[in-house]
Amino acid sequence: xxxxxxxxxxxxxxxxxxxxxxxxLEYQEKVHVKFGVIAVDKGLMTPSQVEEVHxxxxxxxxxxxxxxxxxxxxxEEQVEELISHQKRxxxxxxxxxxxxxxxxxxxFSSALNDYKKEYSLSTEDFEEIQRGNIETLxxxxxxxxxxxxxxxxxxxxxxxxKNMIRFIDRQTFLEISExxxxxxxxxxxxxxxxxxxxxxxxxDDDALLYIASKHAEENLxxxxxxxxxxFCEFLNLHNGIYLVNMSNWGTExxxxxxxxxxNVKVSGEFVTITVKTQKGTFHLLLSANPEKVExx
Numbered sequence: 326x327x328x329x330x331x332x333x334x335x336x337x338x339x340x341x342x343x344x345x346x347x348x349x350l351e352y353q354e355k356v357h358v359k360f361g362v363i364a365v366d367k368g369l370m371t372p373s374q375v376e377e378v379h380x381x382x383x384x385x386x387x388x389x390x391x392x393x394x395x396x397x398x399x400x401e402e403q404v405e406e407l408i409s410h411q412k413r414x415x416x417x418x419x420x421x422x423x424x425x426x427x428x429x430x431x432x433f434s435s436a437l438n439d440y441k442k443e444y445s446l447s448t449e450d451f452e453e454i455q456r457g458n459i460e461t462l463x464x465x466x467x468x469x470x471x472x473x474x475x476x477x478x479x480x481x482x483x484x485x486x487k488n489m490i491r492f493i494d495r496q497t498f499l500e501i502s503e504x505x506x507x508x509x510x511x512x513x514x515x516x517x518x519x520x521x522x523x524x525x526x527x528x529d530d531d532a533l534l535y536i537a538s539k540h541a542e543e544n545l546x547x548x549x550x551x552x553x554x555x556f557c558e559f560l561n562l563h564n565g566i567y568l569v570n571m572s573n574w575g576t577e578x579x580x581x582x583x584x585x586x587x588n589v590k591v592s593g594e595f596v597t598i599t600v601k602t603q604k605g606t607f608h609l610l611l612s613a614n615p616e617k618v619e620x621x
Contacts, residue, residue: 326490327454328353328418329498329601330466334440341427349421350496354603360389363407364399374398382491383562386484386570388457408456444469459483459490471501474596478611481522481567482598485609488563493539494602502599505608507590509533510548512557514564515615518578519571523595523615526560528607535604557583586620593618 332350335341341349361375370393378392385392390404399407422428428436441451444466453461463483468475474482482499489497508527516522528536530548537555538545540562545552561583568578595612612618 326457326459326462326486326495326497329496330462331437331440332418333498333500335428335436338436340432340436341422345422345425345427348425349418349427350603352421352425353417354496360407364393367407369403369407370398384566384569386487386566459486462486467499467501474501477613478522478596480570481524481611482609484567484570485563485598488566489600489602492559492562493536494604496603498601499609500599500601502597502608504595504597505591505610507588508608510553510556510585510587511589511591511610511620512560512583512585513610513620514560514583515581516564516568516578517581519576520613521615523610523612523618524560524564525591525610526556526607527589527591527610528556529605532602532605532607535602536607553585557585584620590621591618592621 328350332341332346336343336346361370361378364370365372365375374393374396378389378396378398381387381392381396382389387395390399390407393399394401394404419430419433422433423430440446446454446465450461450465454465460479460483463479463486464475467482467486468479486497486499489499505527509529510533511525511527513523513525516524526536533548533556534545534552536559537552540559541551541555545555561580564580568580571578591610593612594614594617595610598609598611600607600609610618
């Protein structure tokens, strides 16, 4: 996920173009090998075992390696060995930029150092982000300058980023944006039992179909009932994992039924997180005061 953030940093400073950014991100996607694929290739797991781990990830917020160890399919040592076979994101990005002739190694290194300074990233923070620690990325980059959002919604946003990467799109990029005012499609769900939390996803046709297709694991081309159900179910899946996390931390919560609406206007007290994917953009809406959010 770091590659997306550093790539947009380069884009926003005019060091690369949007076309060049999309090119190198696509290059990274081609060369990235998923953890389960490596495990099968090394003869450490079977395809059915990998699928079982993936299904477990739909129920709990744990990394592939953690679940595989708990199920007895891998040892801690084997997990570390497999991790070593996964190259780090910024190295993919550097290689792609250099191979394409978009930047020199010196230019890349200089920009990376400037990036670390701008976000006050310590060596430890940077290493954690490179190892895939989403919480560190959300705290130090995504919510930098938005301490109130981090305090209220940091854990929820971190989990949402993880689940987007796990289930929908590895190239997901999140940023805090101006509040959304209207949406073609909106699914909302309120979490209750403790401090209330209103969660919602707003999308156009393309984003809805992309999320629905990925979640349903089939190519959906029309916004019909199947697509709508799959779109809604992704939010429900994510919120379910969030409730498990909260329970593990000592807070028992529950979810109200979802509400799905078309062509709505949204107003009131909420935060908007813009979510960019390979196939379009949608918005995550969060509010700690559901009673102060109006959807018409």
